[in-house]
Amino acid sequence: MKQAFRVAVIGCGAICGNHIQGLLSAEQQICALCDVDLSQCERIMEKYGLPDLPVYTDYLQLLDAERPDAVHICTPHYLHAEMTVAALERGIHVLCEKPMAISHEQLDRVLAAAKRSTAQLGVCMQNRYEPTILRAKELAQSEGIRAAYGDVVWKRDADYYASGDWRGTWREEGGGVMINQALHTLDLLQWICGMPERVVAHIANDHLPGVIEVEDTAVAHFSCPNGSSFHFFATTACGATFPAHLRFYLNSKKKLHAEASQLILDGEVLFSKSSGDAHGKAVWGAGHTLLISDFYRCIGEGIPFPIHGEEAAKVIRLILAMYGSNGAPISL
Ligand SMILES: NC(=O)c1ccc[n+]([C@@H]2O[C@H](COP(=O)([O-])OP(=O)(O)OC[C@H]3O[C@@H](n4cnc5c(N)ncnc54)[C@H](O)[C@@H]3O)[C@@H](O)[C@H]2O)c1
Numbered sequence: 001m002k003q004a005f006r007v008a009v010i011g012c013g014a015i016c017g018n019h020i021q022g023l024l025s026a027e028q029q030i031c032a033l034c035d036v037d038l039s040q041c042e043r044i045m046e047k048y049g050l051p052d053l054p055v056y057t058d059y060l061q062l063l064d065a066e067r068p069d070a071v072h073i074c075t076p077h078y079l080h081a082e083m084t085v086a087a088l089e090r091g092i093h094v095l096c097e098k099p100m101a102i103s104h105e106q107l108d109r110v111l112a113a114a115k116r117s118t119a120q121l122g123v124c125m126q127n128r129y130e131p132t133i134l135r136a137k138e139l140a141q142s143e144g145i146r147a148a149y150g151d152v153v154w155k156r157d158a159d160y161y162a163s164g165d166w167r168g169t170w171r172e173e174g175g176g177v178m179i180n181q182a183l184h185t186l187d188l189l190q191w192i193c194g195m196p197e198r199v200v201a202h203i204a205n206d207h208l209p210g211v212i213e214v215e216d217t218a219v220a221h222f223s224c225p226n227g228s229s230f231h232f233f234a235t236t237a238c239g240a241t242f243p244a245h246l247r248f249y250l251n252s253k254k255k256l257h258a259e260a261s262q263l264i265l266d267g268e269v270l271f272s273k274s275s276g277d278a279h280g281k282a283v284w285g286a287g288h289t290l291l292i293s294d295f296y297r298c299i300g301e302g303i304p305f306p307i308h309g310e311e312a313a314k315v316i317r318l319i320l321a322m323y324g325s326n327g328a329p330i331s332l
Contacts, residue, residue: 003300005093006031008068010059010083011075012040013164015097019072020048022292032066034059059083063090070119070299073097076166077174081106088117095122095295098183100312102174104320107313114309122295122305123312126287127184128191129294135271136246136258137192144251148230150189152182152244156236158211168212176205176214178319182234185244187315189222192246193230195314196222200329201322207237220322 007028009019012035023030033041034056041055056062063071063086070093073083081101087094100123101107114121127133140148154177166172173180190196199222203215217235224230248256257264263271291307298305321330 003296004029005069005296005299006066007070007072008032008034008062008066009044009072009074010034010062011073011079011097012037012044013074016040016044016074017047018288019074019095019292020044020050022289023072024048025289026293026296028070028292028296031068032056032062034062060086063087063092068092070095070296076164076172077102077179078166078172081110084110084121085113088113088119088121091118093119093121093299095124095292097124098312099174099179099316099319100309101316102179107316111309111313120295120299120305121309122291122298123307123309124288124291125184125187125307125312125315126291127188128307129287129290130260132258132260132263132271132273133188133192133246135263136248136256139263139265139270140192140248140250140256143254145193145248146228146251147249148189148193148228149247150185150230150232150245152177152185152234153238154181154236154241155238156181156216158208161208161212168208168214170213173214175319175323176203176212176216176218177234177236178203178215178218178322181236182218182232182244183315183319185234185246186232186318187312188246189230189232190314190318192248193222193228194224194226196224196230196318196332198223198329198331199318199321199325200327201325202327203323207235215323218322220325222318 005028007030012033032054035041036057071087073096080096084094084096101110161168199220201220203218205216207216216237220232222230243259246258254266261273295305321332324330
């Protein structure tokens with residue numbers, strides 16, 4: 001029989017429901033909720049038919065009173081590091097929403113705490129579990145990659161940024177399209193192509209000046225140690241949201257094109273998901289459920305969860321280097 005862990009969720013906003021669904025599907029025991037706005041906890045309990053759970057506005061009180069086996073951190077970006085460190089220091093496993101940190105200083109603190117802790121740290125980069133991506137990775141790596149390209153072209157308007165004070169700010173969101181929406185796709189590119197050694201990048205906010213401080217558009221060129229390279233483009237300034245794309249030029253001179261719903265090699269469709277899979281927020285399908293199930297499998301079996309701190313730190317290092325570049329090369 002599957003082992004059920006006692007799990008608390010901190011932050012009951014927009015993404016929380018994906019975690020609740022994933023936990024229910026993985027047959028874990030949700031033992032408590034935390035949000036500074038208690039009506040959010042009530043909303044979640046009602047929406048998912050949960051029993052009357054203990055609720056907290058202070059996450060430290062929750063950690064000390066409930067002593068859960070694991071916590072899911074679904075709060076604004078600037079809180080991830082302090083909440084992760086507090087849980088790991090108490091020997092509580094952490095599944096943290098992306099990004100795991102928004103500065104080098106936070107990154108170092110989280111990685112040090114993960115190293116010291118008896119508990120595991122996992123980061124929610126669920127697109128690594130998408131079947132399309134797994135096939136693309138296998139194919140691209142077996143044939144060898146000469147060049148690659150990724151793009152994220154989405155719409156995020158002033159109403160979206162008004163939905164949370166933390167959004168659109170350097171201090172609390174830690175950046176714009178790169179640290180939030182495009183992080184997943186850049187992570188997949190480096191996961192498949194390998195960690196680059198150099199980046200040259202430009203960022204801009206041409207669409208919503210006066211509304212957000214952070215970038216809504218970014219472009220970057222990454223050079224890899226083996227002489228290959230990859231390019232990246234991301235914007236939330238488009239009038240519509242399109243599926244994110246990954247493209248690979250293989251050593252065989254074939255072109256591989258991956259998106260959430262399909263994988264195409266030189267015009268031949270190798271894999272296609274049902275057209276019922278939505279774009280936009282659901283663009284990458286059921287990844288949360290797959291990732292959460294794997295997280296508890298790993299903890300139950302006492303083996304390392306694959307998207308651990310050091311692994312999740314790679315894309316943060318790339319994004320922080322993009323922010324620091326301003327058109328000049330940065331070594332990674
Ligand atoms: N993996 C994905 O694809 C994905 C998708 C969407 C969001 N996210 C991530 O999930 C996180 C949350 O995003 P969201 O869209 O749900 O944001 P949100 O603003 O809708 O929800 C955040 C919640 O945290 C609560 N909160 C704020 N400060 C708190 C504190 N000190 N203690 C407890 N609760 C607190 C807020 O009241 C709010 O209910 C972000 O890191 C975001 O990047 C990930």
